[in-house]
Amino acid sequence: MHLYEALREALHAHPDARIATTRTARTYREVLADSTEKAGLLDRVVPRGARVLLALPNHLGYLSSLLAVLSRGDLPVLADPSLTGAEIDKLVTECGIDAVVDATPGILGIRLDDRSWVRSTGVEGPRPEPAPTTELCRLTSGSTRSPACIEFSAEAVLAAARTWAQASELNQADRSLCFAGLYNGLAFNTTLIPSLLTGAEMILATGMPSAGNILRQVAGARPTILVAFPEAYNRVAEYPVDSIPAQTRTALAAIRLRLSSAAPLSTQTAARITTLSGPVSDYYGIAETGPITFNRTPGVGGTHGSLLPGVSMVSRPRADGISVLQVRTRSMGSKYLNYPGEFERSIAEDGSYITSDTGTVTDGQVTLSGRAQPTLEIGGRKFSVDSVRDPILSFDGVTDCHVLQLTTPSGRPCVGAAVETAGDVDVSRLRAHLRAAIAAYKVPEILVAVDALPRGTTGKVKSTAVRELLLGEFRQPIGGDR
Structure with missing residues (x-):
């Protein structure tokens, strides 16, 4: 206890x-x-x-x-x-x-x-039995499967909170308005436990995260810290500036720290929020390791921030030869309760956690370049997800996409893609575009246009839901262009 x-x-x-x-x-x-x-x-x-x-x-x-x-x-x-x-x-x-x-x-x-x-x-x-030191568990996002239950010791939970409190200079005078769920790493590691340890005030946002509601709560709470995912900042950035009352603008200007996580802000959103309130600082953390970096001066140097105290990170090749970031923190989990042995397989010889993120570390500054995508293999040919994704994204009207390797009912591997569009996109024309851009074996056999890709509460695409969507196409009546 x-x-x-x-x-x-x-x-x-x-x-x-x-x-x-x-x-x-x-x-x-x-x-x-x-x-x-x-x-x-x-x-x-x-x-x-x-x-x-x-x-x-x-x-x-x-x-x-x-x-x-x-x-x-x-x-x-x-x-x-x-x-x-x-x-x-x-x-x-x-x-x-x-x-x-x-x-x-x-x-x-x-x-x-x-x-x-x-x-x-x-x-x-x-x-399954938890480790002897386990006192709390949190779940991964479950974007690629059912959520993994990560075990944490008391020392790990407290280390994450103390590290963040030190880096952000959190104190009793702070009021954190939090739009993230307290179960999520962003809120848990930067707001819930750090506020308890320092005596800072926590203000839990209520209602739908519309721009009007966000602005009203900022005006009412007058926070010194704002904690939210990118979508909240996107909505505020789209709100007509002339319609924001003067007292709300004053409250926005008084915020000393604006935190975001999970995905980068668009250049347009970042610029508009900076003008309206101030720069948005990126928090980079991983469910299994806790906080990793804090970008105190967003926009300076083009990095994702400095390594937090007690954190070490290097880029090394993993077993498949792809170089990924490996990180050690004092707040790391110990294992997955519901996936015995799997967490341990992600730990390098020196105790570092092997992430799926790619990037560089220079003088303690981390620059993320993307994620190491799984290799697709069709007919003995291996190729990257990005080699399919990039030409899809280049097609007019496509805003995002998610590419997966599927197995047909007959057991044959094939490529599938769910494509998020802005307005109507002719799937037949998109398929023709891909046939001209990439090898035939890379062209998705299952190609589905959707208004919005299924996402979790952090904004990450839920691969499990996309897979179900694409597999559902095998059960559709034969005929028509998929």
Whole structure:
């Protein structure tokens, strides 16, 4: 219970600090009292020392629910509340989850607060054992498969928070307005735990992330730090500047740090936000390792920022010969609870985590150049995803695409691509364009145009959903241009 004790000590040290929405707030003193009451409610549902999946949206009760679980010696697993029932059931089975806390009321559960209920899963049978030091789990995005449950020690969780607090100079005077889910690495590592340790105020955004709502909450909360994914900044950048009230412009100008993660901002968005409020700083982290870089001076030098204290990174060739970044941090996870042995296979001889990111490290400055895409192989010919993706993106009207290798019902490998378009794009003309641009074996056999690629809450494309979309084409009636 090292993690709970450290957090409880921090809350006792800052009893009047607050976690808030733009409408109401609770002091850390009140949060601790609430967590004690919730621990008693959990005792009625599941024995202590349980594995508890928390699949909750941001709300004032999130923190007290997490503390209640930790106080009982349970193992919390923080999850995206948008997971489907089938995905949660899979995690329950794979990870041996004893109880689920989510926003779904039911006759078999007990209400913890106005936004969450707890229910026992009744899971039985063998289940994977966590490492002896594991005190909290978080999930990967699940963009390419079902989410992996990453185990973290208390030392790793606290190291991530302390490293970030030091780098960002977070202190009691700060108010962080957070539009990211607290389960996500961006919010968890830069807002939730660091704020508890320093006594800074957390303001949880509410409502839909429209430009108008974002601007209203900035005006109401008057934050010193804004934490959001690129899409939120895109929406604000598109809002008519002349329609922004003077008090909102003043609040925007008063923000000292604007954080973004998961994907780079467009040049246009970055420029408009800089003019409106100030530069957006990029946070680069990986679910398995925690925070890696912080770009204190965005736009200067063209890098993605400096390595954080205690972080080391090099570019080395992996087994397939492609050079990728390898990183060591004090906040690294230890293993995957539901994928035994797989995390360990991603660890180099010196203990570094082998990422899928490509780039360079010069004098502590990291420049990302992309991701090491898997090699496609059709008919014995090997080629890169980018060799198919780039010519698709060059076609007029295409805004993005996702390329995969598929297996036909007869067992034959083929290339498939989902293409995001702005307006109508003639798939037949696109296919003709590709036939002229690349070898015939590279041209996607399954080619589907969509208004928007399926994405997770961070904006990353969900490969699993794209694969299902493309495989669905095999089940369509024969005829027509795919």
